[in-house]
Amino acid sequence: MHAHKWHWTKCPKRAIFICIFILITTFNFAVSQPTSNDCVLNLGNSSWFSFSSCEGGDWGGFLYKKCCGGAFQEYLYALGQRANQTGQIYLDSTEQSNCLNTKHFEDNVLSCGIEKLTSGGGGCSGFSINDVHHRLRDNLRSLKEKCELVSSGDDWDQSCGSCMKSWEDIHSNNSESTKDESDICRFAVLVTLTSSRIEDETRVRKIYQCLGQDSDKVRSMYCNQQANLFVHRILQTGEHKRSIKIGTGICILIGGILGLVAIVLILYLSKRWCKSTFLQEKDASKCAMPKGSGNLAVPIKEVYSATNNLNELNFIGEGTAGKVYKGTLSNKQHVAVKHIINDGYVETFVREVRSLSYVRHPNLVALLGYCENKKECFLIYELCPNGNLSEWLFGKKNVLSWIQRLEIAIDSATGLWFLHTFPERCIVHRDIKPTNILLGTNFEAKLSDFGLSKVIELGEAYASSEVRGTFGYVDPEYQSNHQVNPLGDIYSFGVVLLQILSGKKVINMNMNKPLPLNKLAKSFSRVGSISTGFADPKLDGNYSAEAFDLTLKLALSCTALRQHRPSMEQVVIQLKEALDISTKASSSPHHSTQDLS
Template identity: 35%
Template sequence: MAISVVGVMETPVAGSWEEHMLNGWKNFTTAKDVNLMRRPMSDFMDQRKKGDVIITVDFESIAVLCAAKSSKGCGLDFSSYPYQPVGGCSQVEEDVGDWNGFPKSTCCQNALIVLSYGLAHQALQNPSRAIFINQHLWNDCSGPFTQQPNVSAHHCGFDGFYYGNGLCAALQLPIFDKYMRDQCSLFASSSFDQACESCTSAISNATDSLLSDLKADRRNITEKANCLVAVIVFVIAKKLNIGSSATDDFSRCLPALALPIPETEDYIKIKSGLAEAFLAIVLAMIGLTAVISLIKYVAKNRKKEKKPLKIKDIANSCSGLYRFSKAEIDSAINYGPEKKCLGRGSAGRVYKGMLPSGQIVAIKQIYKSNTSDSFTREIEGLSRVRHSNLVCLFGYCVEDGEQYLVYEYCSNGNLAQRLLRKDTVLTWELRVKILRDCAYALKYLHNHEDGCIVHRDIKLTNILLTHNMDPKLSDFGLAKMLGMEESKVYTDVRGTIGYMDPEYMSNAKLTSASDIYSFGIVILQLLSGQRVIDLDLDARDQLTRKAKDVNMMKRPISDFQDQRMKGNVITVDFESILQIAVLCVANSSTGRPTIELVYGELDKAYKNIQAEKKTRKEKGLLVETSPDVIHG
């Protein structure tokens, strides 16, 4: 919501209005509270300037502006394209010498686009001035972005983009009309690929023409980078000046400037070709050796783990579990007129059963053909853990070659079934509660007193719902405990495609971050309402790519909200949860948050929901409905 502040202009105001507000007002937190109407507008106004100025302020934009600027006073306006963090940026270190047309990492590509928008804004204010700003001002813009301290102009090698540092760094906007016309204005009338190809080709050609006309030294990598950035700033300024709606498409297109390094000389081709062939052979040999070693290591460990299953050993290690007889299992499964199958998986089939006491239970019959050790893992895993958000294992049966596990019964099925029901819709409150409680269970597992327990198969179908809609993590058939001194182990790759950590899939290195990735996919599913079962990698990537685009404000947030919730969400919390989910699904485990950070964000969102409910109830605005569902 925008708030307008209107006064009477009596005396001129020195400096730009952004500088005045940044110097006279409170910090970013106050701005955000005022914008959300949690504090009065007067808390954010400069009380010394009453009646001196006429200012209309969109506080959301000012909050973004305050967050983007450094404490030294960068002076650039980032409100039209604020910085949005992306995953995988924990160790950013680039130089313009690494470019081949554009920064090589997504992190620095994102940072350059944001800074280019800031330069375009200041150039539009006075087109007769140079596009680049003075060195001391640019140095103030080189600090880390508030939301992601590991990313900055300095870390990305942008230190040389200041006025006077080369020929292109002294040019003004009007000069570029000669080099760029309307080649980047086709996004609204052509397909994205065609428009992007036309635009990037024009930018590259304009940069080359500039270098030629200025007789610049093409070996000077800073000069080439300055000319490219100057052309990009000109295109952005032109779009901002005419109010173009295609700026997001242009921003998404820019990374296409980063092209493979061309080979120009024949003798270089021969030498580099031989070198590449030799390197490929060496790498293949190393890779083959590593694979063979890994297979031997895994096979050796599996032999150690795959000892004959002895009932006495299970009874000794799992004294808290009841050992059912085969007759008791048969009686429980056949309590009704016919068997009721609740579901089936790779390890076995699950039936609904009733104990002599009348208690309803879930009974999993392990397939005889199952060669995995899921039965042993389930018993060993669930017998040592007790948590309100983990499914409870009551007992087991091993008799006549048959294997059964007896669990508590969760009457509302699994989360995948519930999410796609057409007669009911999960409310925003319930979705946040389910996510928070699941994160709470993972926090317990990852910090278990005996060592970190990695579930390895977090997905919608493994989250069960009780009659009160309380979530329970289930299926510990793939769970793996890391020793107290271990942060990772190398093991056979198991899990569900679509939820599996790509890093774990590629190198078989299992860490707690693998669960974080899977849980990130679950969060994205609940936010979007998209069910991901039997998901191929392309469909998974589409989901994560869409989430990242929305998080970076390249697409509206409504594109990612489950439309069945009809907008009944707290937008600020939705954005916060989306941001943490995007970090969870970073390709590199080093860019993912810990489960403590994930739980903290979800818990904060849930508390905000409860606080809003209390406020609405006190004002008589709360309509009592089912706490679990919105009826469709």
């Protein structure tokens, strides 16, 4: 028997090492897998949410996949539970990822739209329960009152229609909001309502079932219900008149026919009226162009002819509002055509026409025309053949020289300077970022996408507005005080300038603790290795160290506290100084590698 015992001393050393390696690898794999313990939400304890079915709805198109509606309901309810305990509404991206990647959820939950509900994106994404009670108080009260009556009985159509109407009205409180931004505010209100009804799962479920449905279907059911009630009341009011004797049978026949015609007419008109109460605000703003811009109108046939019927071979990009195509007009001019098909962004691009109809500058993309149709709108711009700055900074093949980068920065700053000092008013762009800086034939920079622009009238220091912009480029002070002025653009430009210098993303996610770009730049400046440590490796040392340091200090001053930021005029002057230094260094016979352009 002893002969069959295992003796470690007889095991070859190589086998021992292999065994140990397998044990360590298996342990690390097990530890690395996301578990429900990593998630801050209390998932899986609700008895009536079933995320394996497709019965949850797509919430009016908010979800990309209809069959993850059930999982979305459970996620919303879990947010409500957490909000009830902590007062916070949305998770940050890391917390959300830990929850959605657990085994509790199926794979179809990923990339279905839930990821849009994260904190840190500005607007309502950073709201707490207290913020909703303070800033969206009327919306919360209305949703609570209208959705309180939602039931599963015969009056479902009417009660759900009222709830849906209140839900959609949350968008109307801010005419500048995009659809996604409005949705984030709507769900902030809904999570707040859920947190106050957390013990009544049945009530919350009925509200979710109502709001998760197709809004057009609910609206139609509600209109039919209202019309039928309206006719029913008319018929009831005529009950007491039945005792009145009609002189002849002919009069009865004529009266009956006229009454029937009247009822049909009332039914038709009441449905039309009901539908208009839901859609009036939405339709009123669709492609409504400002007066005096008629000379920019382009026939729909010209648009389709220019793009070869929106041929995919002419597709050059896509944004949240629709696709962009290159094309050639009948006058042989090359253009970029933006096809707007998302109703939630129509108002945004109406503002773009208003901003660009009367404003012309070499460093602003030129609006050449627009086309409005019942179901779609088009904006027609000059074509910038070299794409946008982001493609050149972060693309794998494209490389901009040091001189080109300075010239692009000067052009962009000059365009902003022009906007900020526009006669009799100041135009604040509010969305300065590399993708909104287009590059012309000779790499001249042109600011584009004025959908979030804000006009400040002469004599006013600022305009108040909900926070708009792109995460990472929005001025922190603007996020806190909601005051729009040129200093917000200066901050955004400072971030872009740091990216021009470093070729880095706005937030470095490769570090143990994600760090904003301006803070990363400051950390390099403190250790004295500014140019060598922070410069874009693609430059390969071909730049003037003196000009680089000057430009970096300028970028940091743009992202400093508001009282320490330069004006765009001062920014242009200092950038031209950096360009002059670089040009002289490149032409000097004694320059070093660090002084090449």
